Amino acid sequence: MWGGRRIxxxxxxxxxxxxxxxxxxxxxxxxxxxxxxxxxxxxxxxTKDHFQAVVVTRAFDGKTRIEQHQxxxxxxxxxxxxxxxxxxxxxxVS
Amino acid sequence: MADDIRTRIESLLTTGKVMLxxxxxxxxxxxxxxxxxxxxxxxxxxxxxxxxxxxxxxxRQGLKxxxxxxxxxxxxxxxxxxxxxxxxxEMHQNGELGxxxxxxxx
Numbered sequence: 001m002w003g004g005r006r007i008x009x010x011x012x013x014x015x016x017x018x019x020x021x022x023x024x025x026x027x028x029x030x031x032x033x034x035x036x037x038x039x040x041x042x043x044x045x046x047t048k049d050h051f052q053a054v055v056v057t058r059a060f061d062g063k064t065r066i067e068q069h070q071x072x073x074x075x076x077x078x079x080x081x082x083x084x085x086x087x088x089x090x091x092x093v094s
Numbered sequence: 095m096a097d098d099i100r101t102r103i104e105s106l107l108t109t110g111k112v113m114l115x116x117x118x119x120x121x122x123x124x125x126x127x128x129x130x131x132x133x134x135x136x137x138x139x140x141x142x143x144x145x146x147x148x149x150x151x152x153x154r155q156g157l158k159x160x161x162x163x164x165x166x167x168x169x170x171x172x173x174x175x176x177x178x179x180x181x182x183x184e185m186h187q188n189g190e191l192g193x194x195x196x197x198x199x200x
Contacts, residue, residue, distance in 0.1 A: 065181050066163075073164050080164040086127065087165070089180050 020048035021083050026076065033075035034059050038094065044086075052088040060093045099156040106153065107173040110143030112195060115157060116167040120144045127179040128167045134186045135169075140195045171195060 023041040030039045030053070037057035044050040053072070060068045068091035073080050080087070107113055112135065118124030120132050135142045147154040147166055158164055161175045169176040171194055176182065185191040 065184070066175060066177055069178070069181065070162050073162075
């Protein structure tokens, strides 16, 4: 999204365009990490920062739910630390 | 992670048997997901303590590393990580949560 001039006439520090992740960005990261997976990603709010993801893969076999979610977070890496504000997550073994 | 932060986190985790690290407080949750877990714990009818991570940037960052979990809320029982909003909601719905929280089967 584009920043602009503030109402008081000053320019914010980040006036360059900030690339927000799209559902496709998340999906490609997840498919790269779990090649056999069925992945569905939805942008819940249309603002590219609240997502819902369903990941179904053999890689989750034998893992606890916590471990499955941790694997997804690891695959998304830095996006989880900043650009993604919320990710409603469902994981299942295929 | 710095040792003093790790020590603080480990002592915080055992402040209560059931510890919820959340955005805001139980009376004024600052996030819908944190609020969801507060409401679930109230429904389960167990005593729980909350810690507002918005008021403490060191704990907010440190606990994410400690648990390898990048988001809040985070629920702990007896110092052990149980899950975030999605997992706690699922366990509440399928009836697992009561046992984890140490409730006697009724």
